[in-house]
Every structure is written in structure tokens, then in C-alpha cells.
Amino acid sequence: GQNIDQPTEMTATEGAIVQINCTYQTSGFNGLFWYQQHAGEAPTFLSYNVLDGLEEKGRFSSFLSRSKGYSYLLLKELQMKDSASYLCAVHQAGTALIFGKGTTLSVSS
Amino acid sequence: AAGVIQSPRHLIKEKRETATLKCYPIPRHDTVYWYQQGPGQDPQFLISFYEKMQSDKGSIPDRFSAQQFSDYHSELNMSSLELGDSALYFCASSSRAGQERATNEKLFFGSGTQLSVL
Numbered sequence: 001g002q003n004i005d006q007p008t009e010m011t012a013t014e015g016a017i018v019q020i021n022c023t024y025q026t027s028g029f030n031g032l033f034w035y036q037q038h039a040g041e042a043p044t045f046l047s048y049n050v051l052d053g054l055e056e057k058g059r060f061s062s063f064l065s066r067s068k069g070y071s072y073l074l075l076k077e078l079q080m081k082d083s084a085s086y087l088c089a090v091h092q093a094g095t096a097l098i099f100g101k102g103t104t105l106s107v108s109s
Numbered sequence: 110a111a112g113v114i115q116s117p118r119h120l121i122k123e124k125r126e127t128a129t130l131k132c133y134p135i136p137r138h139d140t141v142y143w144y145q146q147g148p149g150q151d152p153q154f155l156i157s158f159y160e161k162m163q164s165d166k167g168s169i170p171d172r173f174s175a176q177q178f179s180d181y182h183s184e185l186n187m188s189s190l191e192l193g194d195s196a197l198y199f200c201a202s203s204s205r206a207g208q209e210r211a212t213n214e215k216l217f218f219g220s221g222t223q224l225s226v227l
Contacts, residue, residue, distance in 0.1 A: 042218035
């Protein structure tokens with residue numbers, strides 16, 4: 001099976017930088033995804049890492065260390081609209097994508 | 110661009126009734142996934158289909174069944190509904206054909222069906 005851990009809640013202010021961590025335990029690792037989900041809406045794809053290192057995409061970056069079973073999502077220049085749940089999801093070979101419980105980020109002015 | 114389409118958007122049923130949820134994947138996507146998300150919970154994987162065959166099975170109750178049809182749309186059939194089945198049901202699709210193996214699971218989600226069991 002898989003264990004995916006991420007903080008339940010985080011708060012930050014507009015313009016700030018926030019890092020959301022995710023640790024996982026799995027076998028046959030085949031990639032790690034980050035999704036954003038606003039309340040009542042579908043998750044939307046943010047980033048994908050399969051090799052160690054940092055993937056940058058605009059204000060969002062994601063980092064992966066396979067040896068440590070660790071990833072983080074970095075959000076820069078926070079905006080109010082970034083208030084959402086951020087889901088870490090792991091793809092284990094031979095199975096469907098498994099989601100963590102999500103981190104609810106609240107951005108205040 | 111076309112997205113994943115789910116119907117109905119909202120559904121209200123009573124206990125012990127049946128419900129059928131439909132999902133139309135993005136054109137040329139060959140894989141469909143069903144997820145159940147309770148209030149304040151993370152999406153729980155139920156079942157997936159690849160090329161009309163069941164691909165993987167998660168925490169889908171025996172009261173539920175699903176299939177993928179020749180046009181790649183999928184239906185989730187739910188019987189003997191219970192109060193605990195009230196949740197948001199998401200369908201997602203992806204394309205495995207022609208993709209690097211490691212990127213197979215980039216999912217595109219539909220807007221979901223909100224099921225309320227009274």
C-alpha cells in the first residue's frame with residue numbers, strides 16, 4: 001500500500017511564499033503529482049515529478065527526492081485565488097493515482 | 110478544448126434506491142477513473158478502465174459496478190444506496206496510448222456528480 005502525508009492546513013498572506021510538503025511511502029514509484037482543488041470543484045493538474053529535482057512552472061514549483069520519499073510544492077507571490085486544497089498524489093506502478101488527504105491553504109490580505 | 114463531461118451534475122436519491130452516473134472522457138482518451146470524495150475528504154479511488162476493460166480496482170463497494178462502453182464513455186451503477194454514499198463522484202480520463210509510461214496517470218477531471226442520499 002501507500003502512505004501519503006501532508007499538513008492538513010496552512011495559512012499565508014498575499015505576496016508571500018509558501019511550501020507545502022508531502023512525504024510518501026510506496027513501492028514501484030512511478031511519479032508524483034500535485035493537484036489544486038477549490039471547494040466543490042474538480043481537482044486540476046499543477047505539476048508532475050518523476051525524477052529528482054525541481055520543476056518550475058510560473059509561480060508554482062515542485063520538488064522531488066525519491067530517496068527520501070519527499071516532495072514539496074512551492075507557491076510564490078501568493079494571491080487570494082490560491083486559497084484552495086492542494087493534493088499530493090502518487091502513482092505506484094500497476095495502480096491508479098492515489099491521493100493524499102490534501103492541504104487546505106488559506107491566503108489572507 | 111473538450112473536457113471530461115459528467116452527468117448528472119446533481120442527484121438526489123433515497124436509501125435503497127439505485128443511481129447511475131455517466132462520464133464522457135476527453136476525445137481520444139482511452140482510460141477512465143472513478144473517484145469518490147466525501148465532505149472534507151481526499152478523493153478515494155474506486156475503479157478504472159483501459160480500452161473498455163477493467164484496469165484497476167480500489168475501494169469500490171460490492172453494491173457498485175461500472176463499465177466502459179465502445180465509445181469509451183463509462184457508467185457507475187450504484188445500488189442499495191446508503192446515507193454514507195453521499196459524496197462528490199469524480200470521473201477522470203487520461204491517455205495511455207503513445208505516452209511515456211511515467212506520464213500515464215496525468216488525470217483530467219470532470220466537474221463531478223454530487224450525490225445526496227436522503
